[in-house]
Amino acid sequence: FAKNQSELPYAIFNNDMLAENMLRLELGSQLRHSLERDELTLLYQPMVQMCDGTTAGFEALLRWEHPEHGTVSPNTFIPIAESNGLIIEIGKWVLRKACQQAMRWQAEFGRPIMISVNVSVRQLSSTGFVEAVTETLEATKLQPECLKLEVTESFLMQDPESTIELLHQLRRIGLTIGIDDFGTGYSSLSYLHRMPLDILKVDRSFVESMFDSEKNASLIRSILALAKSLELNVVAEGVETLAQLQRLQDLGCHFVQGFYFSQPVKPECASELIDHRWL
Ligand code: C2E
Ligand code: MG
Ligand code: MG
Numbered sequence: 017f018a019k020n021q022s023e024l025p026y027a028i029f030n031n032d033m034l035a036e037n038m039l040r041l042e043l044g045s046q047l048r049h050s051l052e053r054d055e056l057t058l059l060y061q062p063m064v065q066m067c068d069g070t071t072a073g074f075e076a077l078l079r080w081e082h083p084e085h086g087t088v089s090p091n092t093f094i095p096i097a098e099s100n101g102l103i104i105e106i107g108k109w110v111l112r113k114a115c116q117q118a119m120r121w122q123a124e125f126g127r128p129i130m131i132s133v134n135v136s137v138r139q140l141s142s143t144g145f146v147e148a149v150t151e152t153l154e155a156t157k158l159q160p161e162c163l164k165l166e167v168t169e170s171f172l173m174q175d176p177e178s179t180i181e182l183l184h185q186l187r188r189i190g191l192t193i194g195i196d197d198f199g200t201g202y203s204s205l206s207y208l209h210r211m212p213l214d215i216l217k218v219d220r221s222f223v224e225s226m227f228d229s230e231k232n233a234s235l236i237r238s239i240l241a242l243a244k245s246l247e248l249n250v251v252a253e254g255v256e257t258l259a260q261l262q263r264l265q266d267l268g269c270h271f272v273q274g275f276y277f278s279q280p281v282k283p284e285c286a287s288e289l290i291d292h293r294w295l
């Protein structure tokens with residue numbers, strides 16, 4: 017170790033980075049046991065349909081209830097699970113859990129409830145992903161039309177040709193496909209129009225900054241115009257204020273989601289939101 021770090025021409029690492037790496041390693045090995053120890057849970061955030069103010073469905077969001085660190089954010093542990101391969105097992109668990117919950121609601125409310133599941137790059141491109149989805153649908157008896165997969169924009173463009181083929185397979189089963197965090201990646205328009213998609217989910221950062229300048233608001237307008245020409249529906253995520261909601265309504269956004277309506281909540285609380293009229 018250098019006695020004085022400022023003597024180094026550049027920092028190789030500092031104590032913060034060291035602590036972060038230790039935590040990462042520690043979490044990585046503990047994550048292996050999280051499933052058997054029953055530490056993973058799903059919360060559900062409602063998606064509101066703009067035309068009538070009803071609950072259009074829920075997005076399942078993963079949490080890790082760590083015995084010492086408390087609730088760990090998926091932004092922390094999903095990347096770890098992706099790098100050590102656990103994402104495959106965790107992803108299957110999420111899918112099954114979410115489909116079971118959707119079936120439970122369907123039985124209780126007597127109508128189909130749409131459920132959105134986030135899938136990560138490594139999971140989607142793993143061999144047997146389509147088969148795993150098919151098996152889960154068969155095991156839980158959920159209609160494929162009730163299941164939506166959210167895939168990030170950056171993934172779609174990594175290997176567009178094989179992604180197009182994969183999405184076609186999922187579409188053939190009857191699933192709905194949405195692009196998550198749209199606007200933050202670098203989509204090639206020529207690929208985008210060949211992708212079999214249903215939903216475009218505008219990244220939260222655009223909603224957050226929509227009143228900063230007229231330019232920012234027009235970004236959302238452009239995304240809506242693009243979606244229209246691609247015949248896709250648009251979800252705006254991260255809606256926190258009435259002003260944002262009203263502006264998105266004026267702009268013709270189809271669905272909204274965010275803390276203004278509800279935080280992600282436990283299934284028991286989500287049940288109470290199913291028949292709620294939001295607008
Ligand atoms: P995402 O799919 O883009 O999910 C939206 C995130 O924004 C969620 O964070 C949600 O709690 C948060 N959010 C929703 N409304 C608002 C709002 O009005 N304001 C603000 N500030 N935030 C809002 P969360 O639950 O921490 O998840 C973060 C990311 O982790 C997700 O981003 C998704 O990419 C990933 N993730 C979550 N669950 C899973 C999962 O089961 N599998 C995989 N592969 N990834 C997951
Ligand atoms: Mg999502
Ligand atoms: Mg998102």
Ligand code: MG
Pocket residue numbers: 196197
């Ligand atoms: Mg995200």
